Amino acid sequence: MTPAEAATGEITYLEAIREALFEEMERDPNVFCLGEDIGRYGGAFKVTNGLIDRFGENRVIDTPISEAAIVGAAAGAAHMGLRPVCEMQFIDFISCAYDMLTNYVATARYRAFLPCPMVVRGPSGGYVRGGPFHSQNPEAAFLHTPGLKIVYPATASDAKGLLKSAIRDEDCVLFFEHKYLYRRVKEAMPAGDHIVPIGKARIAREGRDLSIITYAATVWKALEAAEQLEREDGLSVEVLDLRSLLPMDDEAIVATVRRTNRVLVVHEDTETGGIAGEITARINDLAFEWLDAPVKRVAAHDVPLPYAPALEDFVLPQTSDIVRAARWLAAY
């Protein structure tokens, strides 16, 4: 699909990402893509489908299976003024480039005044029977590294607008794409040059009694839970979609705490050391006196993600888990 065709009507989360790539590559000749099987084949999920026809193999580079080289080469090219967009075929493989990202890329500006404007993007997350190595949510592993930025959109228009911001950002942005959402959520794109600023959360649903702070696929589960809680319990639940994890929108977090005084933090990643812990600490620091109940977490069990549906569904947070935890909080 060309950007012109896509401009009419609804497009999927995946198509929104592709549209952002097309638009940014059209806009800026310094933008180029590199990754495994992204050229003629169009990528494992076809995110980059058609890019090579439009921009040629110098700007859509098929690489060897070398995540460290993909990220390292992107950094070198970024120092020289290019704007690389790296694809990790599955985000699970970003761990192969962990050293390059945390030691080289994240420190480049600080230690050597080297600009490193680049994006590392890839399909993330579970609920797709992908097993332990095609379902990961490694965002917390990078939250701890000053120098990186992290975004993880839940909607198609945020996916497009955040990717465009990420490509234009002067620093390295890790762009997590939820593969469960790739073809499941659709939206008409706002007209024109649609940009979503990094670092700004979004209220996905307004409410008065309780806040659910979350991001990515669990935004949709939180919305489902909120509807059920309104219907069955008469509870008014606010859902805050963080969109950006680093930097994190403290202002929006504090604002929702002040409105509802009860907070549930939900994420798909495992619980221990997950981002919910950081959010809880921030609420403790910034808005403790506004709380009427302890901050609670709903996250995945602390196990590698198993394959079988019965196991995966038991490990990952489900709508019913969110409903149960929200009821506990509301009754506190």
Add this chain to the structure above:
Amino acid sequence: MTASRAAPAASHPSALSRDQLLELYYWMRLTRSLEERLVNLYRQTKVVGGLFRSLGQEADAVGSAFALERRDVLSPLIRNLGSMLVKGATPLEILRQYMARGDSPTRGRELNIHFGDTERGFIGQISHLGDMVPVMAGVTLSFKLRGEDRVGLVYVGDGATSTGAFHEGINFAAVQRCPLVVVVENNGYAYSTPVSRQTAARHFVDKAPGYGIRGLQADGNDVLAVYQATKEAVDTARAGEGVTLVELITYRRKGHAEHDNQSYVPEGEIDRWAAENDPLDRYVRVLRTQLGFDAEAIAGIEARVGAEIDAATDEAERSPMPEPRDCLVGVYHDPPLAPVLWYREGVRSAVDSHERPQGWGTYDAR
């Protein structure tokens, strides 16, 4: 493509002018004397971190960097002080950097010769060995994509060839036919680990055919041979013929860093290299006996180097220590400043009472 292990002839490359032939000696002498000054400053505790010597490796650093043009880019390693000087780093910058001064090239953020300047064409390295190979693959990929007439050179040691990053980077650059020269400085040891424990390959240059690239090997202590081999590789890259691996055989006469007592080195090995294969001694002999320079020309360079280092040391000693709050600047382009922790009071007293920590390694300097 095949590896050629024949070292290029060590006779003087006709392309170099007489001024350039002397210049090579100047850079090697500057490297050695500057490091000797740093040893003094280290012993006075004015160098606050570790000190890394390139004693005995000056020819490989200087001769290889000398084969690049100003517009070309290199990424140095810890024993490439000479390469950085050739590329335009100044003794004053090196001294301020080692002494952790506020006006050092990294404003006190990084140690030793870990700094870069893309204008002058050297990229600040990190300590993770091998990582600069993918980075330089990307730097040279940008030259290729933009059709720029520029070449990149990345240094790795014998130890770094064992890393995954080295393999991924050199392979990617080879596939993309990037204008990159990979110099493997084989100095016999990675910290305490000898080459025999690093690889089962007979020569590092033998790795080249596996990547489908050209391989060259040269005597790393013969500055003219180093220059000639590297120049050949640089010319290959510039001609669009891709990556060359250049193995330079040299010897690390000091420990990994100043604290390392080299207990692992066989008796007599260091003394033998110092007596028989010192790159400066060898080149002075070539200058005097083969190239017809007189003793005055050599002495003139030594006097110039001494004066330059003295002046730079005086200036570096006058340099201020960094302002603590400057450490919060520039993690990101936006926001440019990180917030101060609310309880961070009394920074001054903490900084002013600093003491030299115990050494980084196992041994005291001997």
